[in-house]
Structure formats: C-alpha cells, structure tokens
Amino acid sequence: MAKDMMSGFALYQPTDLKNALSLITKFGSDGWILAGGYDSLDWFKDRIKRPKAVIDLSGITGLRDVRETNNGIEIGALTTLTEIHQNSLIKQKFNLLSEAAGKVASPQIRNYGTIGGNVCQDTRCWYYRYGLDCYRAGGNTCYADTPQGLNREHCLFNADRCVAVSPSDTAPALIALEAEMIVVNQTGEQAIAAEDFFIGPGIDIERMTVLKPGDVLTTIRIPNTWAGAQFYFEKVADRNTWDFALVNIASAMKIKDNVIIEIRMACGGVECVPKRLTVVENVVRGNPRDEETAQLAANSASRGATPLNQNHFKIPLMENLVKRAIREA
Numbered sequence: 028m029a030k031d032m033m034s035g036f037a038l039y040q041p042t043d044l045k046n047a048l049s050l051i052t053k054f055g056s057d058g059w060i061l062a063g064g065y066d067s068l069d070w071f072k073d074r075i076k077r078p079k080a081v082i083d084l085s086g087i088t089g090l091r092d093v094r095e096t097n098n099g100i101e102i103g104a105l106t107t108l109t110e111i112h113q114n115s116l117i118k119q120k121f122n123l124l125s126e127a128a129g130k131v132a133s134p135q136i137r138n139y140g141t142i143g144g145n146v147c148q149d150t151r152c153w154y155y156r157y158g159l160d161c162y163r164a165g166g167n168t169c170y171a172d173t174p175q176g177l178n179r180e181h182c183l184f185n186a187d188r189c190v191a192v193s194p195s196d197t198a199p200a201l202i203a204l205e206a207e208m209i210v211v212n213q214t215g216e217q218a219i220a221a222e223d224f225f226i227g228p229g230i231d232i233e234r235m236t237v238l239k240p241g242d243v244l245t246t247i248r249i250p251n252t253w254a255g256a257q258f259y260f261e262k263v264a265d266r267n268t269w270d271f272a273l274v275n276i277a278s279a280m281k282i283k284d285n286v287i288i289e290i291r292m293a294c295g296g297v298e299c300v301p302k303r304l305t306v307v308e309n310v311v312r313g314n315p316r317d318e319e320t321a322q323l324a325a326n327s328a329s330r331g332a333t334p335l336n337q338n339h340f341k342i343p344l345m346e347n348l349v350k351r352a353i354r355e356a
Contacts, residue, residue: 104143123258127200152191199277199293209246225300259356278352325350
C-alpha cells in the first residue's frame with residue numbers, strides 16, 4: 028500500500044490568514060492545510076490522501092513566535108518545536124511545555140515541525156494509516172482490536188470501536204497548563220480549552236480534534252495560573268529519537284509546606300485523547316508529598332483500564348510514571 032509517490036495537487040501559499048481562510052473555504056474537502064508538513068507528506072506519499080489543493084500556511088508570519096501578555100503567553104501555531112523548546116520565556120514560566128517539545132521525534136523534525144501540527148496530527152495506527160477500511164476510515168471493523176490484531180501501542184481507556192491513541196507529546200503538557208486553543212474560521216474566532224480540543228471516537232470517530240472543515244488553529248494561549256509551578260514530563264518510547272510515546276505524562280503541581288495544594292496531570296498514549304488524570308488529582312490534593320501519596324496516586328491511575336491482548340505492560344508503566352511525577356517533580 029505504501030508507494031512513496033505523491034499524487035499531483037495545486038499548491039497555494041497565502042501570506043495572510045484572510046486569504047488562507049478564503050482558499051480553505053473554496054476547496055472544502057478537496058483542500059489540505061499544510062503546516063510543517065511531516066504528517067501531511069506521509070499521507071501523500073502513501074497515496075491515502077489525494078487533495079486537489081494544498082494550502083501552505085508557512086508564509087503567514089502572524090502565526091509564528093511566542094508573545095508575553097498580561098495574562099500569560101501566546102504561541103503561534105506555526106512556531107516550531109525547537110523554538111518552543113529553546114524559548115527563554117517558556118523555560119522560565121512553563122518549562123513543562125519546553126520539556127515536552129524537546130522530546131518530540133528528532134532534532135531535524137523539531138526544527139521544522141510546528142506545535143500546531145503536533146497537536147493536530149492524526150493517529151499513527153498502521154491499519155488506519157495504510158488505508159484499510161477500519162471504523163476511523165469509514166468502515167465497520169477495528170483491525171487492531173481482534174485476537175490477531177497488533178495493538179501493543181493502542182489504548183487502555185474509553186475505546187469506542189477505535190482503539191487508536193493520540194500521538195502528541197505536547198498535548199498532555201498543554202492540558203496540564205490549562206491552555207486554550209484559538210480556532211478561527213470565516214465566521215469568527217473561538218477559544219477552546221485544550222482538554223476539550225481533543226475528541227474521542229464516541230463523539231466523532233473520523234476526527235481527533237474539534238477542528239472541522241474551514242477551521243484553522245492559529246494560537247495557543249497559556250494563562251499564568253501555573254507559571255513557576257513544579258513540573259514533570261516523561262516520555263517512554265521504544266527509541267529515544269523519532270519514536271512516538273508508548274506512554275507519556277505531564278504534571279503541574281503547587282506545593283506549600285510539602286503539601287500538594289493543587290495539581291493537574293495528563294497522560295498520553297493510553298486513550299484516544301490525551302487523558303486528564305482527575306482521579307489521581309483528587310487522590311493527592313491536600314496530602315503530603317511523600318512516598319505514600321505517590322503510591323496512592325499510582326494505584327489510582329489505572330482504574331478502569333481495559334488492556335488489549337498486547338498492551339498489558341502499559342498499566343504498570345503508566346502507574347510508575349504517575350509515581351515519579353509526584354515524587355520527582
């Protein structure tokens with residue numbers, strides 16, 4: 028199925044958002060929005076996606092860079108992962124996001140891949156990516172969720188026909204930081220909580236995010252709520268470079284007199300969306316930050332998990348990441 032040969036398409040390179048939105052509306056389902064291009068080019072080379080028009084947003088300078096505001100920071104969706112990882116303001120206030128961005132793929136990919144592309148990328152399930160008619164592709168089968176299915180990298184929680192997971196490393200960090208995603212279309216602008224930006228198959232099995240045709244993610248806003256908190260990010264993958272996470276975790280904690288007074292924690296690689304660990308948050312809030320609390324947190328993290336035939340290992344892996352996030356932030 029993989030052919031390494033792209034179908035022909037018309038390339039448009041707008042220099043302002045108004046023109047880009049006009050092109051996106053004009054071409055509708057025949058158009059494809061391009062940011063860094065790493066996820067897009069895979070789709071094109073495998074000939075699974077055959078857009079008639081590609082709208083390249085990289086020339087819109089207003090969608091780049093990190094800006095400090097009275098209430099926090101704003102990050103343009105076209106800001107590269109390397110720029111986010113190295114930005115001094117992000118390191119100073121929200122080092123959690125800097126750490127997460129620095130764990131994505133390889134240096135070469137981070138140099139050109141964007142944060143908008145990282146949070147909007149489609150799932151990596153190979154059955155889906157290679158063009159099989161699974162549920163997510165509009166069919167009536169989940170090939171991963173069968174006795175013979177290869178599902179080592181798939182989900183533990185809240186599967187609904189599809190068992191693929193969200194592949195983003197930065198998404199759990201943005202959820203932990205209470206970020207807002209700014210989505211624009213020709214009717215206006217909407218601010219959506221990062222936690223609500225990602226949607227599971229129970230809402231729409233053919234989409235990973237709330238973005239609909241005609242929508243563009245332009246900006247990510249992070250409030251000062253968690254600025255300077257104690258952060259923890261860890262990613263476990265088969266290889267340190269390039270690979271997607273088997274499980275990753277992002278945590279922001281506020282501690283006073285060694286008591287956890289507030290916490291937000293999210294985990295990737297275990298659900299079709301980045302999973303907010305509210306059970307863990309409720310268990311540890313108000314408790315001392317010690318080994319006993321860390322163990323309680325770990326024990327509560329996997330409640331409700333339903334492993335597949337090849338991914339049972341993700342349960343202790345997730346529990347240990349939660350324990351380290353409490354203990355070592």
